[in-house]
Amino acid sequence: MGLFDRFKSKAAKRAVIIGLDGTPYTLVRRFIEDGTMPRLAELAGRGSLLQMDTSVPDISSVAWTSFMTGANPGRHGIYGFLDLQPNSYKIFFPNSKHIRSATLWDAVGKTGKRSVVINVPSTYPAQPLNGTLIAGFVAVDINKATYPQELVPELKRRDYRIDVDARRVQESHDALMDEILTTLDRRIKTLLWLYDSQQWDLYIGVVTETDRLQHFFMDAIFDEQHKYYSAFKDFYSKVDRFVGEIASRLRDETMILMSDHGFTKIEQQVYLNRWLVEHGFLKLKENARSIEDIAAGSLAFALDPGRIYINTKERFPDGIVDKADSSKILAEIKVGMSEITAGGASIVKRLYERDELFAGDCIDSAPDLCIQSVYGYDLKGAVNKTQLMDREVFTGMHTQDDSTCFINASADEIREGKPHITDIAPTVLAAMGIEQPPGMDGRSLFRNSGN
Known part of the structure; x- marks a missing residue:
């Protein structure tokens, strides 16, 4: 059976999802056109390769949770890699136990x-399921x-690695x-081993x-003369070969390839708490290291990435803003931050108030405002910066409107409209003949789906 004889039929009841974290649709298109990813080019020629929107905030913890639940953060309760304990400025790291919605699996x-x-x-720590789960970032203990x-x-014998050790950049x-x-090599070998050795209906x-x-x-x-230009392309060639390995194993499964967000170059990192300090909205204790060092008299503060919280009396222990006044403070911040510029142009693409983005039982823990920047300006919540913008070690930042979505279905099978990351779970359920549960916000990409 040839590669393109393996495409799904409407009766297919198994599904495969391959995630490429952060891979932009525009980069995939470029690599298809220049020959870097010939196997994906073959797939795209017979299927549907689409640009997809992801969550706001466009950070992996929020995006992947939105993928796995088909729900917005107001339902699933994850708003960032860091979040605030209730009625407190104390920071905690949300994990799988904090997800309030059921998952696709x-x-x-x-x-x-x-x-x-x-x-x-x-997905860390791993929760019991009917099948197998090996959690990803930010897992710290393989057990x-x-x-x-x-x-x-067996994972230890194979020297499986949970993640790249980014500290190597210090060398x-x-x-x-x-x-x-x-790490990519170990990952691919493990992914293929489990594909071949495990019994599954959803992979x-x-x-x-x-x-x-x-x-x-x-x-x-973006620079053909860059020392790592060829290495970057070679990396994606390896990823393409992996995609081809999966495609060659397909029988009649639905296959989806997706990313949780896009990527672009960083021009500057922008420190929103610095702006709030300079404009009188935030006061910090001396030598502040985190938002836990907020000082009395603060009206608002920021957390990564681009989340603004009004310091209200009803929500925070040292809050000073009455509920009736919070909309006025919010409006002032929106006007002021929309005027942050670099090179004479605004660095803000859009500002969303809470109810524009989120709905559900977890909305009380949502930020009051989410700011989306233009490409190149990475919004940060650090409190120890003395200037509004600078550059650190990262050269790339996330984007919200350039995620990748491929499905091995023809264009006439796919409904119109740009997909959203919450649509992936309903699409998979539709392909598997499973009814979409009521807690999902997304909808199937199939034109004639019942979901």
Whole structure:
């Protein structure tokens, strides 16, 4: 059976999702056109390759949780890699136990079908399911990252790596590139081993090395003379061969290839708490290290990436803003931040108030305002900066409107309109003949789907 004889039929009941963390649609298109990704080019020629929107904020913990639940953060409760404890300025790291919505594999498991879920961020610690799960970022312990535990000895024998050790950049960029390539190699071998050896109806395998490459080397791909230009393209050639390996194994499964957000070059990092301090909205204790060092008299503060919170009396222990006055403070911040410029142009693309983005039982923990920047200006929540903008070690930043979505279905099978990351789970359920649960906000990409 040839590669293109393997495309799905409407009766297909198994599904494969390959995640390429942070891979932009525009980069995929470029690599298809210049021959870097010939296998994906073949797939795209017979399927549908689409540009996709992701979550706001466009950070992996929010985006991957929105993918796995088909829900907005107001339902699933994850707003960032860092969040605030209730009625407090104390920071905590949300993990899989904080997700308030059921996952795609929960829905699949309820029908008696099995899932294999490998390296999806925000699934740590691994929760029991009908199948196999190896958690991704920010997993720290392979034992707690793996369900069932019987897989752990073999993972160790294979020297499986949960993530790239980004600290290698402190040695050199050469050392970091070697680390990225080695981790990619171990990842691909493990993904293929589990694809072949496990029983499954739904297979999800995520490559996160794409994101790590782009955070540190995104500038390389825009400059043919850059030291790492060829290495960047060679990396994606390896990813393309992996995609081809999966495609060659397909029978009649639905296959989706997706990313959780896009990427672009960083021009400057923008420190929103610095702006709030300079404009009298935020006061910090001396030598502040985090927002836990907020001082009395503060009206608002920011968390990564581009989240603004009004310091209200009803929500925070040292809040000074009455609920009735919060909209006025918010309006002042919106006007002021929309006027932040670089090179004579605004760095703000759009500002969203809470109810424009979020709905659900978890909305009370949502930020009051989310700011989306134009490409090149990475919004940060650091409190220890003395200037509004600078550049640090990263050369690449996330984008919200340039995620990748490929599905091995023809264009006439796919409904009109730009897909959203919350649409992936309903699409998979429709392909598997499983009814979409009521807690999902997305809708199937199939034109004639019942979901």
